[in-house]
Amino acid sequence: MKTILVAFILLQLADVGTTILALNLGGAEMNPLVARLMGVGVYSGLAIAKLIVFALGGLAVFTGRYGGLRKINIAFSAIVLWNLTIIGRLVAAQLV
Secondary structure, three states: OHHHHHHHHHHHHHHHHHHHHHHHOOOOOOOHHHHHHHHHOHHHHHHHHHHHHHHHHHHHHHOOOHHHHHHHHHHHHHHHHHHHHHHHHHHHHHHO
């Protein structure tokens, strides 16, 4: 359980970091919910989105549904990987 929770926290931090980097390089938020939340400000919108995700993660831990937390981790692993590919593309485009 501890490993799943640590992975959850690290993936959330990685998501915020890669999202901010991609946005600073000229990328756009593709998640419609997060993009809408960013209407109040980039950092505020990301903070609200992360509060929602942390609430879902906390609920999973509180109810003992670690399988749900594993699924969240898998999803955010894919999201962070996607963000990294976008960052790579944006950097490569600036080098040309």
